Amino acid sequence: MTGHTLVTGVIGSDTHIVGNRILSMALEDAGYHVVALGALTPSEDFIKAAIETAADAIMVSSLYGQGELDCKGFRDLCIEAGLQDILLYVGGNLVVGKQDWDGVERRFLDMGFDRAFPPGTRTNDVIESLARDFAARAVDAGMADR
Amino acid sequence: MTGHTLVTGVIGSDTHIVGNRILSMALEDAGYHVVALGALTPSEDFIKAAIETAADAIMVSSLYGQGELDCKGFRDLCIEAGLQDILLYVGGNLVVGKQDWDGVERRFLDMGFDRAFPPGTRTNDVIESLARDFAARAVDAGMADR
Amino acid sequence: MSYASPLDKELRPLSAQQIPGDLFARLREENLARWPTGAEVDLDEAVEYHLSLPRHKRLPCVMRQAEAEGRCLTQPRGGFGTLELQIELMQILDRDGHADVVPTTTDSYTRNERWEQAEAGINESQKEGRSMLNGFPMVNYGPKRTRQLIEAIDKPAIVLSGTSMPRLTGEVGYAAGYTGYLGSGLAYVTSYTKEMTIEEGIRNYQYLDRLVALYAAKGVELHRRQPGFLTGTNIPPSIAIVTCVIDALLAAGQGVKSYGLEMGQTLHLIQDAAAIRACKELAQDYLARAGFGDVATPIISLHWMGAWPQDDAQCAALVAYGGTLAAIGGAASVTTKSTHEAFGIPTPQANAEGLRMTRMAIYLARQIRLDEHPEFLAEVDLIKREVRPILDATLEIGEGDVAVGTVRACEAGILDIPWSPNRQVKSRIMPARDVDGYLRILDPGDMPFDKQVLEIHTERLRRRAEREGVPLDRELAVSSVYEMSEPLSRLVPDLFTGK
């Protein structure tokens, strides 16, 4: 166990559960405590679950193209709920159509996500990324302690 | 019979005979007297045959890509041989690779061909074109008579 | 969040019987009042319009003709967030794509009846100058304006609305002049919803199917279609066929006479051909036994519904092969994808290109059939042996009523769907590729398959696991989800170096 809790789910009216489920399984296998909200999850449910389980990160999936509409203001909702520091990942087919990834990534980082992942991302890459980010936070936290 | 004689052949080291043969057959069916030189025909053979048969037009095929090298100076050879007015058509895959047709056409017209035909040309289009060109020449000739 | 007509539930116990006319009239009234454009639906005007359409714009007619001539038609998917974009899209698919059937895919807010959100999406799209919705918000535009789409093309048009709540989209679509509508109760509840019950889904589609019967009573024949692809994720033919037959029985019960059955491709030439054949025969068999011998059930084959590779060239091969599989399999139509599939909704041009690749592949397939190929015949037989026990158990548990049986069968796990987001099904069944590239059942969950049949599946999966030197476990199913999206260097490694 890594000791970290992650909330996963597919945001909005999106039913694409397969990748999210495989990701959730892989994260569990990697030692995380995973709270899987499944498909068709409103933003509010992510935040509620994160508060209830004192989660360290929220992993938002969006595949169906309308993620850009659904994810607007997600960080603000977190901040309102007192989750200003929670790690926010988003991944999938985030926008409508085949768009230049750099532009898409920028848009989602601007929305307040810590990382955005392009179509086709494999679970290993996510796990590595999480490990690095939690490690960096631990160091930061350590430094803050000192 | 149209009364016109046409010399056909595939220029240079080019063995692509199929389209040329189909074209020759179609021209014959359309009433032309066709002198078919076949594949692998040097420029000089076209001219010799045109003189010998008092041809009204030379139809040069080039498919294999090296037509640009083979056709250089073809009009000059005609002029040298006293065939300054002979109608010169060229057709096939005239250059190496997939190039913009307008540019290719321009290059071949600059070389002195009266018309150049792109890949995929059907025999009907060639027959119509010939009819138009011979008709125009007849009118010109008529006017010259007057 | 999800709409289930209170009236429907109150006045009618769940059953496969046709909804009585007077009740249906009340249900329609209730339904059409839910959004302003509902008031625009004028059945008699719509009937008149439909009767004015030429034969080649009527989908039931076109499907029948295709079957009669042994043709395989092409149809893409496609929807954009505004009327202007949608007109352009449909014209390009018609003209540049030679589509035989032109689609209108609705957006996901519309599918979930979140029309306010869809309205916002229209506005955002107009503001941004690009589609922010993943489809056309048909209900917001209403039947009158939507009819412009029908007028813009000279082909039959079909509504593709992956929804378990088709009541209003259906009314709007058919009133606008669409002659086909894709969707069904069992299939879409289990693949597009999380909380909705099977019963609600069945009721919602009984409404739509009853509407089709109402049109039929006025002389207008409309096409309905079942999406057997479900979650699109390695659905073995038998699972697809079970849902096809159940939904077909439900539709026939309401009076539908032209009911297409969709089958997602497994991408195995022989298995796909066998699946098409088995589906055709089983559907007609069960329909006839239920007294519906007069329902046409053309089969529609779907380009690979699972994850796609990111390389255009690999995608082109998948697209073209999809045409080959549909045509050789004997499907009446194929639903196409494009080289953009892994990334997002395709541009109209990429979409049209996918159509042309497919159409050429169909031409190349000539009239080749595998009809007498022993491996094909064995596979048809195997699929039938898989399907029958499940269907029979479903009908039995319903005590003769297929609607009731379906609900109970899902509860009992007799019916199960792989990778489903829905909480009402167990989603314990797990498919995976076998050693020869057939889709097989790795874990049957509680589905009452024949033991010998399952042994065949297990044996072939075991051989794959052996060849790859991995255990016979869930990872086989997960790697089968990724398989087709892998880069070439993994799929066909170098002969010697294995790179």
Next chain:
Amino acid sequence: MSYASPLDKELRPLSAQQIPGDLFARLREENLARWPTGAEVDLDEAVEYHLSLPRHKRLPCVMRQAEAEGRCLTQPRGGFGTLELQIELMQILDRDGHADVVPTTTDSYTRNERWEQAEAGINESQKEGRSMLNGFPMVNYGPKRTRQLIEAIDKPAIVLSGTSMPRLTGEVGYAAGYTGYLGSGLAYVTSYTKEMTIEEGIRNYQYLDRLVALYAAKGVELHRRQPGFLTGTNIPPSIAIVTCVIDALLAAGQGVKSYGLEMGQTLHLIQDAAAIRACKELAQDYLARAGFGDVATPIISLHWMGAWPQDDAQCAALVAYGGTLAAIGGAASVTTKSTHEAFGIPTPQANAEGLRMTRMAIYLARQIRLDEHPEFLAEVDLIKREVRPILDATLEIGEGDVAVGTVRACEAGILDIPWSPNRQVKSRIMPARDVDGYLRILDPGDMPFDKQVLEIHTERLRRRAEREGVPLDRELAVSSVYEMSEPLSRLVPDLFTGK
């Protein structure tokens, strides 16, 4: 214009016997003196170099492995006019195309031994900064510089020189480190020349094959390959196979042990699979009977060799299907084309894309075989019944010597090639597509086919003519030449409007 060794003719009557060692030494001397780079050929150095190559860079080895594993390899064509362009091309085909075998196509001046013109072409290409030649002028560069190409890739390389005069290109290519060479006497004389005699062509390729035996004697195994595609224009399988077997017998006579047989695709799944099977079996049968039971004859399937359509999407379908046909047919390798085919020599990128489409299609074909399909078995049988009388008559008229028999058979019209530019063959035989898309023989010319067999062909062609409402005449053959290059609207017209 065409080179025929005076020495060869003087000292050796035409026969299928192996060229004696001492005579061959003199022939080599004469040959290598024809162009300055000939002097660079150093057999012992070349042997040493070949022996230093790893297994995966040796084509005979790679072909054997492919056959053993039931794999279908991919190989493109490709040649540009300068060394720099050619290096880049081969690296792209290797890296981006995943080509299993990397080609060097020579230009047409080189093929016709017009090395001065080729030299001018190199200069023009360098001046214009684009390739003015349709291939790589290997002889002009000579073996030493050409070896840079072999060094630039980590795959086996093959010389593709569509020539009836391979003596010097062959020396240069093998000395440079190529381990394969495509071409043969009968096939290339009849499809690439106008005036050359069959005898000259046979002699020229006997030289090349004898050279391979010389390398073999020094421990270096090299691959040779026969281009059964001939004029690439609707060649029925039986015609291709007849030439394959004859050229194989001639090569075996010189001591070749690894001899690939190429078959242009007919684009009919069943006919192509049957052709591959029949070719394999007939070649081994006739080789064994002639005492050459130890010659490996892997089959290479070729993407459509006739005219291509101008639409990229249609081409993509042809490319992908080409992979499907090769893999399901059981070919050991497939030679690929690209979406640029109708226009001109493809860019390296388009070429690589064609390779990837094909490779994906091969993956999708899994291990599917039609082995027990009745229609397939019937077609194999039919092809064999076509081939045997021609081969037997050829051997007979040669009084046991296949070289002599081939010359006489061409003279007599026993052997004939459709659409040939060569004056030595009658080119009276005319193929056309039948009602089911099979390539059939419309007019056999003077070829001694069995009467019953011909009736089958005629009957099926008649059914096509009837369906199309046209006479059973030469137009069927001409329209069959255009067929695949037609736009989609003609190939698959609209269901109702026929547009």
